[in-house]
Amino acid sequence: MPTHPHFAPAVQTLRSSVYAGARPAAGLTPIPLHIGDTWMEPPAGCRMEDFRVADHPGMHRYTAVAGLPALRARIAELESARTGLETAPEQVLITAGATAGLAAAVGALVAPGEQVLLGAPHWPLIAGAVRAFNAEPVSVPLMTAVDSAEEAVACFERLRSKRTAAVYWNTPHNPTGRVMPREWLAALSDWAKSRDLWILSDEVYEDYVYAGEHVPTRPLAPELTIAAHSFSKAYGMTGNRCGYLVGPGRVIEAIERIITNLHYSACTASQLAALKALDGPGQDWATRACIRYSDLGRQASEALGLSAPEGSTFLFPEVSSALDERGLPGLLTDLTEQGVLVAPGPTFGPYPNHVRLCFTAAEPEQVRRGVEILAKRLGV
Amino acid sequence: MPTHPHFAPAVQTLRSSVYAGARPAAGLTPIPLHIGDTWMEPPAGCRMEDFRVADHPGMHRYTAVAGLPALRARIAELESARTGLETAPEQVLITAGATAGLAAAVGALVAPGEQVLLGAPHWPLIAGAVRAFNAEPVSVPLMTAVDSAEEAVACFERLRSKRTAAVYWNTPHNPTGRVMPREWLAALSDWAKSRDLWILSDEVYEDYVYAGEHVPTRPLAPELTIAAHSFSKAYGMTGNRCGYLVGPGRVIEAIERIITNLHYSACTASQLAALKALDGPGQDWATRACIRYSDLGRQASEALGLSAPEGSTFLFPEVSSALDERGLPGLLTDLTEQGVLVAPGPTFGPYPNHVRLCFTAAEPEQVRRGVEILAKRLGV
Incomplete structure (x- = not known):
């Protein structure tokens, strides 16, 4: 038994944020594509x-x-x-x-x-x-x-x-x-x-x-x-x-x-x-959101040269073509400096050359700009 | 290792409700003194x-x-x-x-x-x-x-x-x-x-x-x-x-x-x-609630022949005088039949002859009635 006070062993294996690689650069409004969220407000009547x-x-x-x-x-x-x-x-x-x-x-x-x-x-x-x-x-x-x-x-x-x-x-x-x-x-x-x-x-x-x-x-x-x-x-x-x-x-x-x-x-x-x-209003809202999300997913995937998503609100591009000797942390740093936050592949398993982006996490125009920056970096 | 699927060992040691002894009797509006809550609505502006x-x-x-x-x-x-x-x-x-x-x-x-x-x-x-x-x-x-x-x-x-x-x-x-x-x-x-x-x-x-x-x-x-x-x-x-x-x-x-x-x-x-x-309004609300709770605690403790509480919203009477051969479960059953729910002592440690009641968990008049029923049973 180690000397107290110590932390439980679990703590050593956990990071405080699974998105620890992504921090907004000073002066730029970040485009937060790293979180699984939506820019839409909930259905009226359900707020x-x-x-x-x-x-x-x-x-x-x-x-x-x-x-x-x-x-x-x-x-x-x-x-x-x-x-x-x-x-x-x-x-x-x-x-x-x-x-x-x-x-x-x-x-x-x-x-x-x-x-x-x-x-x-x-x-x-x-x-x-x-x-x-x-x-x-x-x-x-x-x-x-x-x-x-x-x-x-x-x-x-x-x-x-x-x-x-x-x-x-x-x-x-x-x-x-x-x-x-x-x-x-x-x-x-x-x-x-x-x-x-x-x-x-x-x-x-x-x-x-x-x-x-x-x-x-x-x-x-x-x-x-x-x-x-x-x-x-x-x-x-x-x-x-x-x-x-x-x-x-x-x-x-x-x-x-x-x-x-x-x-x-x-x-x-x-x-x-x-x-x-x-x-009440949930089903209508979800139906409308689904159509909208489908469009946004298709646009984002086209811009990145990927297949259109079949569901969810994410894309998981392979980004090897954009990595230099600094590896994924280097790419994340560069993107962050340009105001684009994406989630690092290794938080999803053994994926050192992938990133995840959520195409509904910000206003569509913001997402479009973020995806453009990423696509340019990937040379798409 | 036991055959799967099994439950984690933790489950065996836990009850689903710490208040499993208390269930409202049919037909009676229960007086829920078993839960640590308040009948007061939160401060205006903070709802x-x-x-x-x-x-x-x-x-x-x-x-x-x-x-x-x-x-x-x-x-x-x-x-x-x-x-x-x-x-x-x-x-x-x-x-x-x-x-x-x-x-x-x-x-x-x-x-x-x-x-x-x-x-x-x-x-x-x-x-x-x-x-x-x-x-x-x-x-x-x-x-x-x-x-x-x-x-x-x-x-x-x-x-x-x-x-x-x-x-x-x-x-x-x-x-x-x-x-x-x-x-x-x-x-x-x-x-x-x-x-x-x-x-x-x-x-x-x-x-x-x-x-x-x-x-x-x-x-x-x-x-x-x-x-x-x-x-x-x-x-x-x-x-x-x-x-x-x-x-x-x-x-x-x-x-x-x-x-x-x-x-x-x-x-x-x-x-x-x-x-x-x-x-904003929290401090005023808490100050007023504190005065009110203090009164209610004093009244409840007097009715039960206990010292007035110094703080919190609870009393923890020893109830040996009200137990028969059925022990604490018998008392809880009887009280429940009379519409009064209290929390059993054993959920707080080795206290087979105690119950806990929260004197702010229901409208003051309800609490007064519940406490009266308990006091009568205790022979106070």
């Missing part, structure tokens, strides 16, 4: 100003840990319709963002020293959540590396060990903008079942598909899958910190035990906003 | 309805992980004045409630298998946070058991082991309503320094002191103390899930690494509400 104490007395008090009963019930209905699986309100857990939900799921399902296989490139925070609970994230190159369901399964199987407790994948995909085909998901789910592994299925961009279709994982492995969803991404409410998990009742109950002690509950007003969005 | 997109464009987007820079700076100023310790904004971390802050502090400072000594009776969720990170909470009977600073130190020292990484105490005290004397805090802090232990000092009720004075721990052990504070408790905003930690810069930076992956940040609108409360 904080729309929830008044006169209509919602006690709206600044605690809710139950698992969330407002009306919100859980509404989501259960939607989820039943969306997946064809009869889903009870007890299978839904409202969380302080999908991030908090996925982190708590790791806390409930993965013991210290166990491993979680992450379909890579992966959403950066899932690796951090696994490390925070003193478990080990293992990157499994997938979206940039394989072309078939069989290869996808082989990639995961190759890195599986006796210590593997769970697998994580996300679709529509952050950061590549691809959408996982049904056959891949079916084959991977069958494989996870055969290996008795939990599946953490991150579907927070499910409403943003521009080609193909989003396939939810739960129907493929209902007893093993914990699906993460986000009001942040669906309705432009990232700052509200409200999302939800859906899974088997006994698993949701276990995750609730962790949530109780990690953050207790999501913000009450954020839950009201989520319920309002589901009941 | 969600007061924050408009027109005035705060982007107010539904992400903030930095550590919180709004203006809020961190304002708290640093206040904390410098309150403690006499020059405190920089980098020493302040905004968290999704004090709960999320304390849990992340455990994650950053306590390794799996290590122990945290909890001054008992203790706030229930701290034990759960320690368990969630696969560490071991150790109850140290304190507020109900000792009469001097020397005894307090002896109690902690007796239960210290080589595995002890940190100590936790809270004042004004949840659940007993006592305020820890300066000499105790000074002696305990000196002891923690001599043993090289982290101090988690939970001061969320600092604004609610009715007798004596609140003594902040940071000036007594600035290099070792992480202090937790709450806008929830200060300004009647429990549902906003916004609080903060203050501590040494390098520790705050380490905790920020954990926060990034556990919940990313507190709700943006909640942070705006906190800043507004600090800058």
Whole structure:
């Protein structure tokens, strides 16, 4: 045992910001393409100003840990319709963002020293959540590396060990903008079942598909899958910190035990906003946003000489042609000096020659300028 | 390694609700004295309805992980004045409630298998946070058991082991309503320094002191103390899930690494509400609430034949006289049938014959009725 006071081992493996490489240069208004956000304001009627104490007395008090009963019930209905699986309100857990939900799921399902296989490139925070609970994230190159369901399964199987407790994948995909085909998901789910592994299925961009279709994982492995969803991404409410998990009742109950002690509950007003969005103006807003995002994704990908994104709000260009002897840090420094912030590839797994950009994180005109600067540097 | 899929060991040691004993009986409107909340609405000007997109464009987007820079700076100023310790904004971390802050502090400072000594009776969720990170909470009977600073130190020292990484105490005290004397805090802090232990000092009720004075721990052990504070408790905003930690810069930076992956940040609108409360109507509201709470605490304690609370919003009566062969569960069942919900003593440590009640959790008239029912049962 080391001399106290020391930090927990987890701290040594974590960075404070996954975007530590990107800092705005003095004097320039930065174009923040490094964060997964939207420039759009949330639907009218679903903003904080729309929830008044006169209509919602006690709206600044605690809710139950698992969330407002009306919100859980509404989501259960939607989820039943969306997946064809009869889903009870007890299978839904409202969380302080999908991030908090996925982190708590790791806390409930993965013991210290166990491993979680992450379909890579992966959403950066899932690796951090696994490390925070003193478990080990293992990157499994997938979206940039394989072309078939069989290869996808082989990639995961190759890195599986006796210590593997769970697998994580996300679709529509952050950061590549691809959408996982049904056959891949079916084959991977069958494989996870055969290996008795939990599946953490991150579907927070499910409403943003521009080609193909989003396939939810739960129907493929209902007893093993914990699906993460986000009001942040669906309705432009990232700052509200409200999302939800859906899974088997006994698993949701276990995750609730962790949530109780990690953050207790999501913000009450954020839950009201989520319920309002589901009941009213959310769907229209998401439909309009989807058309707009699709255009922006196509324009950005064309400017960079990439395939158009099939979903999500990201592109993940390979940038080797723009690197000099300073490597990726040099490129990030140069771009930052020009006011363009992008996320470094290594935060997504073993990707020293990639960057991620979010094509909805700033006003479209700003994004266009940022992409132009990047394209010029890449020699496109 | 057990066969997968299994739950993490932490789950086995956690309950989903620390108030699992209390359920409202059918037909009766329950009087919810089991939760630490307030019936008062937050200050006018600091409610969600007061924050408009027109005035705060982007107010539904992400903030930095550590919180709004203006809020961190304002708290640093206040904390410098309150403690006499020059405190920089980098020493302040905004968290999704004090709960999320304390849990992340455990994650950053306590390794799996290590122990945290909890001054008992203790706030229930701290034990759960320690368990969630696969560490071991150790109850140290304190507020109900000792009469001097020397005894307090002896109690902690007796239960210290080589595995002890940190100590936790809270004042004004949840659940007993006592305020820890300066000499105790000074002696305990000196002891923690001599043993090289982290101090988690939970001061969320600092604004609610009715007798004596609140003594902040940071000036007594600035290099070792992480202090937790709450806008929830200060300004009647429990549902906003916004609080903060203050501590040494390098520790705050380490905790920020954990926060990034556990919940990313507190709700943006909640942070705006906190800043507004600090800058304007919060202090008046808290002053008025303090007078009101003091009256309510005195009335409730008189009705129960207890000493008046010195601070916080709780009483922790010993209820042996009301127990039959069914023990505490029997009493809780009976009270629930009469519509009165209280929190069971065992969630606060080794207290099988105590209950906790919050005398601000419902309208004063409701609280009065609930307390009357309990007093009658206790034969007061």
